[in-house]
Amino acid sequence: MAFGIAARAKGSDGGSGDRSGTPLNFLVRLANSGWFRPVLLLVILTILWDVSVRVFAIPAYLIPKPGDVALALMSDWDQLLAASVPTTMATLGGFALSVLFGIPVAMLIAGSRTVEAYVYPLLVFSQSIPKVAIAPLFVVWFGFGLLPKVISAFLLAFFPIVVSAVQGFKSVDTDMMDLAKSMKASRLQTFTMVRLPHAMPAIFAGLKVSITLAVVGAVVGEFVGANSGIGFVLQRSIGNFELPLMFAALVVLAMIGVVLFWIIDVIERLAIPWHASHRHTYTATS
Numbered sequence: 001m002a003f004g005i006a007a008r009a010k011g012s013d014g015g016s017g018d019r020s021g022t023p024l025n026f027l028v029r030l031a032n033s034g035w036f037r038p039v040l041l042l043v044i045l046t047i048l049w050d051v052s053v054r055v056f057a058i059p060a061y062l063i064p065k066p067g068d069v070a071l072a073l074m075s076d077w078d079q080l081l082a083a084s085v086p087t088t089m090a091t092l093g094g095f096a097l098s099v100l101f102g103i104p105v106a107m108l109i110a111g112s113r114t115v116e117a118y119v120y121p122l123l124v125f126s127q128s129i130p131k132v133a134i135a136p137l138f139v140v141w142f143g144f145g146l147l148p149k150v151i152s153a154f155l156l157a158f159f160p161i162v163v164s165a166v167q168g169f170k171s172v173d174t175d176m177m178d179l180a181k182s183m184k185a186s187r188l189q190t191f192t193m194v195r196l197p198h199a200m201p202a203i204f205a206g207l208k209v210s211i212t213l214a215v216v217g218a219v220v221g222e223f224v225g226a227n228s229g230i231g232f233v234l235q236r237s238i239g240n241f242e243l244p245l246m247f248a249a250l251v252v253l254a255m256i257g258v259v260l261f262w263i264i265d266v267i268e269r270l271a272i273p274w275h276a277s278h279r280h281t282y283t284a285t286s
Helices: 002-012 023-031 036-055 066-075 077-111 113-127 131-142 147-170 174-182 187-224 230-239 243-271 276-285
Strands: none
Touching (some): 077 147, 077 187, 131 147, 131 187, 174 187
């Protein structure tokens, strides 16, 4: 009798009756994962793309089929991978320069109204100048090497970091500043313990925008003058009407942007796990 009760209890709650490993629960966990939904949306959009091309009989020289793009991506993968290296290097170089100069400039603007009055309007004015229009000047001044692409990426990535960092530094709670003053904290201590931690979420928001714009800036520089890179592949494929290769290059370019954005997001989660946007992840892992 005791054996029968134990067997029924085992089948009712744990042991062999545990349903956590069933296919249904696996599908539920898969649907709730962070990467599944964007992948599902991408699959749906690809299917709609393929159906639209077939239904409306769109010529291949206007919009290729997703299958043709996939074939071009596989057949020319070595070429695309080699072209992605200089584009990624120019992106990272421009992004690094934007961080190196953007955050100190934001500190000066946030800390001095005089600097803000002189510098901030000029920064806003500089953003109204199309980078495609001035990119040929970089080729004339610096040649066809990596430097013009880095400068082009820097010009696009610089402004978002400055704006976000200024907003973060200027939105520090006054009560926190008064507390630091009452505890006789030095200016360096106040900056490292109050201003910088409070501005970190805004700075990382600017970094995420900046890294994607740096990819665009690097490609703009490659459009103007380059013999390598994804921009060069795009320009050559457009000139030769190789639409599948052009779309495949765009896919690789999007992958570069997504990977770099994800790296910044991971660094943000490690740097500020206490922020409200990551608090649920922090409490779940701690």
